[in-house]
Amino acid sequence: MVKRIVIADDEPITRMDIRELLQESGYEVVAEASDGFEAIDACKLHNPDLVIMDIRMPVLDGLKACKKITHDKLAGGILILSAFYDKEFIEKAKQVGVLGYQVKPLDEKSFIPTIEMCIAKAEEIKALEKEIQKTSQKLEDRKSIDIAKGLLIKEHDISEEEAYNMLRKMSMDRRCSIGEIARTIMVIYE
Structure with a gap:
């Protein structure tokens, strides 16, 4: 490219x-x-x-x-x-x-190699930023899932495993991430 x-x-x-x-x-x-x-x-x-x-x-x-x-x-x-x-x-x-x-x-001999190095570093930084964003989102999802499990346990008097399975099933039924379901549960029950 x-x-x-x-x-x-x-x-x-x-x-x-x-x-x-x-x-x-x-x-x-x-x-x-x-x-x-x-x-x-x-x-x-x-x-x-x-x-x-x-x-x-x-x-x-x-x-x-x-x-x-x-x-x-x-x-x-x-x-x-x-x-x-x-x-x-x-x-x-x-x-x-x-x-x-x-x-x-x-200096033409060093100019193009310098450009190549800058572009390579920029691409590396962009990849790292994406990875950080992905990891951060997973962490946020994890927190939301834990809170949603607690709310479901309290609301339905069920075990942690049952609460998690309920979240997972809702996620699969609605074809969206379990994090999205957890954030919805947090809004509904809080």
Whole structure:
């Protein structure tokens, strides 16, 4: 699958050079932006795999745009591309969740491998977030099931096993998760 990229830099020539490099390497440039607000809008519209972002741009700088993009999960990841390489900028980039930092002028030999690494890390993070969400949902379901069992035991004067079997049967009969049934029971009986 072709990876989709947004380029955000206030220099049109820089954007053109980056676009050509990316397209030659098989990437799809879905949008270009000349300031942070345009970058945010492009990410909202395209949800790219990666954003290549300059730090110093007019209107809204790259680091502030990065913060919004990572907070709202508008892109898979962000690679900073900047002429500034002092520790302060690098530290700020880490704090806003940037996956990579490349110093201008571009070194073509390291640019594409850096992009590949950033995209791979972004995909890894996305997979981990899905796994965390799944585990969290299972935990919530477990809590709901325990509460619902307690309510059924109290309401029907049955054993814990009977309460669980009742939940399971309702779940199968209605073709929905046992967690959904448990949450419904909690609303009905509380």
